[in-house]
Amino acid sequence: MRESDIHINRVDWIAVSIYFLLVTIGWFNIYAAVYDSQVEKSIFDFSINSGKQLVWIGTAIALITLIMVADFRFFENLSLIIYGIFLILLILTPFIGKEVNGQILSIGFGDFRIQPGEFAKFATALALAKVMERPTFDLSKGKFQAIAFGVLMLPVLLILLQPDTGTAMVYFSLLLMFYREGLPQWYYMLGIGFVAITLLALGIENNLYLAIAILGLMGILIFLGKKSWQRIIAFSLIGIGLIAYIYSIDFVVSKLPEHQQNRIMVLFNPDIDPLGVGWNVTQSKIAIGSGGLLGKGYLEGTQTKFDFVPEQHTDFIFCTLGEEFGWVGSLIVIGLFTGLLYRLVVMAERQKNRFSRIYGYCVISILLFHFMINIAMTIGLFPVVGIPLPFFSYGGSSLWSFTVLLFIFIKFDSSRASQLGRIN
Known part of the structure; x- marks a missing residue:
């Protein structure tokens, strides 16, 4: 049997099927989002977003074909x-890109434009995999941590210059x-701590109360531990540093x-300006709430129909x-995403x-x-940062970048038998 046949047989068709289900459901929802009962244009009409998305879907299938026939190496x-x-x-984008709403995110010619920040995700994933593939690459050591974080932070810093905080966060x-891959857990504990302190600092109107709480916590830690000048100085400096950070x-x-x-x-006070921000x-x-259990029916959404x-x-x-489609429809789509991630x-x-x-x-993350x-974002649990729903949201750059990201991995998986004997 030829190697290509083996690869076809080893393609994870469950993941591929879920991908096409999500893309198809997303396409129908894009049509619903722009549907106008007074005009009633066809879902295939290229003058509206659903028609344009169909073009992106067709080109995404072409990208899938190219990826799957290419050598995994x-x-x-x-x-x-x-x-x-x-x-x-990414470096060129602020200089030659098109500005929209104060951000310069895309480059291209005429109506054909791409967002380098979207495609740089799979490029960064490939680069990290390459620099970290050696058996001697140990994320518990500072030297290797610096290399990995360097590869990660370069695109982040360039994207922040556009500025596009949402994409940078991804x-x-x-x-x-x-x-x-073995990064020490204390990094995550520190990160969670800073996130918690940041949210508290943003949510509490008077930071003096938070500063007093931090000083009290440091005092308790000093009191409960072994008394020494080193301990007192260390926790005092930590307390001062945290207080300086929150202010x-x-x-x-x-x-x-x-x-x-x-x-x-709006995240901390949703009712601060209900008619504005x-x-x-x-x-x-x-x-979402008006959809109830089963929803109002396809193309029957009043919030959608009247562009609220x-x-x-x-x-x-x-x-x-x-x-x-209501709670049931939402649950089905969430189940599809969960199934794909699993x-x-x-x-x-x-x-x-x-x-x-x-x-x-990297793909999973x-x-x-x-x-x-x-x-x-859509239910008010996170600030609106302009992050699309994979395979669902309208846009060529979004669909193409997620498709390339996913199917490169599907290609690697289908070729895993050919990778036997390589460095693990």
Whole structure:
């Protein structure tokens, strides 16, 4: 039997099927989000978003075909070159890109434009897999931590210059892969602690109370432990540092663009401006809640039909699903995403070499982050940061980048028998 036949037989058709189900359901929901009963254009009409999305779906299938017929070694051997190309595109974006709403995210010619920040996700995943594939690469050691974090942070810093905080945040999801590969747990404990302190500092109106609580906690830790000048000095410095940090948060937030400041305000006080900065989230929650158990029916959503939710075909596509298909429809789609993620974990753990496993966990991390944050945005549990729902939201760059990200891993998985004997 030829090697190509073996690869076809080893394709994980469960993951492929879930992908096409999500893309198809997403396409129908994009049509619902732009449907106008007064005009009643066909879902195939190229003048509306559903027709344009169909073109993106067709080209995504072409990308899938190219990936699956290519040699799996192609992506591994050129991983650092691909990474370098997208770093260059990220550098060029602020200079040659198109500005939309104060952000310069896309480059291209005429109507054909791509967002390098979206495609740099799979490039960064490939680069991390490449630099970390050696058996001697140990994330418990500082030298290797510096290398891994360096590869991760380069695109993050370049994306922040655009500025695109939402996309930059996605890259930190790769810390989940770092955990799988042995990054010490204290990094995550420290990170969770800083996140908690940041949320408290943003949510508490008077930071003096938080500062007093931190001083009290440090005092308790000093009192309960062994008395020594070193301990007293260490915990005192930690307390002073934390207090300085919480008071610096207001300064940092004040330097953010106004729309990002508003999104943070709405998270902690959803009713602060329901007709202004809180409009999107308020209307999204109304749309989802009004769907009830079974929904209002396809193309029957009133919140959707009368354009109450801005950007409903992109970042807020999930509320279309919730309104028209209700709790049951939402649960089915969440189940599909969960099933895909579970399948990817199974695939990652059965890889025959470290490169493929690391890349697989990068895919899992990115998809999980997008899935969780996008839905959390639509129900008001997270600030609106412009993160699309994978395979669902409208847009060529989004669909293409997620498709390439996923199917490179599916290609690696289908070729795992050919990887026997390589370095693990």
